[in-house]
Amino acid sequence: MPPLAAADAFRVLEFVAGNRRVPHSLLAGLLAGLPPVSPHTSPRLRKAIALRALDAALSGSDADGSGEVLRKARDVLADPGVAACFPDHLAVVRDDVAALRRLVDAEWESLPPSEFELEADRIAGAGALDTWANADQDTRKKLRRLGESTAREILGKLGQDPSKAPQVDEAANAASTSGANEGDRAQQDDEAHLGRGKGEASLAQEDCARHQQEPVERTTDARIPEKPVTSAATKGKEQATSSHVTGQAAPDHNKSHPVTGPKPSLMERKPSAIVYQWDSGDSDSERPSHQRRLPNYERRMRPPPAVPYKTRKKWTEIQERTLIEGVDKYGKGNWKDIKIAYPDVFQDRSTVDMKDKFRNMGRH
DNA sequence: TTAGGGGTATTA
DNA sequence: TAATACCCCTAA
Numbered sequence: 436m437p438p439l440a441a442a443d444a445f446r447v448l449e450f451v452a453g454n455r456r457v458p459h460s461l462l463a464g465l466l467a468g469l470p471p472v473s474p475h476t477s478p479r480l481r482k483a484i485a486l487r488a489l490d491a492a493l494s495g496s497d498a499d500g501s502g503e504v505l506r507k508a509r510d511v512l513a514d515p516g517v518a519a520c521f522p523d524h525l526a527v528v529r530d531d532v533a534a535l536r537r538l539v540d541a542e543w544e545s546l547p548p549s550e551f552e553l554e555a556d557r558i559a560g561a562g563a564l565d566t567w568a569n570a571d572q573d574t575r576k577k578l579r580r581l582g583e584s585t586a587r588e589i590l591g592k593l594g595q596d597p598s599k600a601p602q603v604d605e606a607a608n609a610a611s612t613s614g615a616n617e618g619d620r621a622q623q624d625d626e627a628h629l630g631r632g633k634g635e636a637s638l639a640q641e642d643c644a645r646h647q648q649e650p651v652e653r654t655t656d657a658r659i660p661e662k663p664v665t666s667a668a669t670k671g672k673e674q675a676t677s678s679h680v681t682g683q684a685a686p687d688h689n690k691s692h693p694v695t696g697p698k699p700s701l702m703e704r705k706p707s708a709i710v711y712q713w714d715s716g717d718s719d720s721e722r723p724s725h726q727r728r729l730p731n732y733e734r735r736m737r738p739p740p741a742v743p744y745k746t747r748k749k750w751t752e753i754q755e756r757t758l759i760e761g762v763d764k765y766g767k768g769n770w771k772d773i774k775i776a777y778p779d780v781f782q783d784r785s786t787v788d789m790k791d792k793f794r795n796m797g798r799h
Numbered sequence: 800t801t802a803g804g805g806g807t808a809t810t811a
Numbered sequence: 812t813a814a815t816a817c818c819c820c821t822a823a
Contacts, residue, residue, distance in 0.1 A: 745816095745817075745818095747808080747809055747810075747815085747816055747817070748816080749810090749815080749816080750815090750816085768800090768801060768802075769801090770800085770801075771800070771801090785817095786800080786801080787801090787817085787818080788816080788817070790801070790802070790803090791815095791816070791817070791818090792815090792816080794802090794803080795814090795815065795816080800823100801822100801823085802821100802822085802823085803820100803821095803822095804819105804820090804821090805818100805819085805820090806817100806818080806819075806820100807816100807817085807818075807819100808815100808816080808817075808818095809814100809815080809816075809817095810813100810814085810815080810816095811812100811813090811814080811815095
């Protein structure tokens with residue numbers, strides 16, 4: 436993987452540091468692996484680091500009455516950089532550990548969203564509509580590409596290595612229950628691949644699940660999950676409606692194809708295959724553990740277009756003539772050159788429009 | 800970037 | 812309803 440640009444490193448760090456459930460050891464590892472990032476560039480990052488210091492100070496027990504916890508917390512708050520991050524009320528309760536902890540909790544809660552989250556929200560979240568409405572054609576293409584490639588990457592991984600899929604699902608399940616040892620597992624699981632901490636990553640998964648369970652109107656491109664998932668999903672549904680999938684390996688396929696034997700047909704079921712099912716209403720507990728349930732989807736023949744159709748404009752005679760002239764001059768296919776050569780004429784026409792138009796003209 | 804197939808939306 | 816404009820996708 437190419438090294439992260441400083442701006443991206445900042446986004447990753449700001450995102451991870453602001454998640455309280457990401458243990459400090461993981462954050463430290465992340466810091467070591469990222470290009471230098473100045474915390475002063477982000478109030479959220481500054482505040483997150485300050486809160487982490489306070490968390491560390493307040494993590495000890497003050498049951499022995501030694502005042503050690505309080506002393507540590509005071510030390511942290513004495514740092515002008517830390518103090519500057521908080522309103523005065525933190526200083527007011529310097530003598531009350533319990534109150535200080537409550538206020539620290541509240542400060543964590545009120546941490547502003549990271550740039551990463553805001554960006555994700557602009558692309559796929561509730562802010563997507565505004566982003567879309569304000570974007571020009573090029574930006575929209577980029578947004579679409581970003582969403583598709585990400586989805587393909589995820590779905591590709593699922594498809595290429597089905598045995599990994601349950602882990603993904605289990606991770607999502609674990610995230611939904613949000614266990615207390617999440618941080619520890621995050622450290623174990625994720626130190627190998629920084630940036631996938633369970634903390635906000637799990638939140639993101641929860642959020643993702645919420646999005647998926649929302650009505651289809653919110654999913655702007657249902658084709659993305661269609662291709663890789665549908666085959667398994669519909670298969671699961673078909674089987675579920677007939678004889679409830681057992682998930683057993685296909686009978687004797689392995690026997691007939693020993694390791695050294697002929698290559699098994701792609702049509703044959705692999706023993707490691709996992710069946711994904713559309714939610715049919717019954718609970719997960721009623722089906723074998725290897726059957727993973729997909730979120731509710733209403734299938735639709737085709738989703739609404741990702742880009743609202745632009746106002747339909749009839750080609751003028753001038754445009755048609757200029758197009759023909761341009762093809763004569765620059766050759767068929769050099770739509771970009773033609774568009775550049777006649778910017779006024781083709782101002783509101785894309786090269787694809789021109790290609791389509793020329794194609795249509797040739798049909799008659 | 801472009802071609803081309805094929806789909807949907809809009810208009811006459 | 813056919814023609815046309817526009818869009819999406821894939822391959823090269």
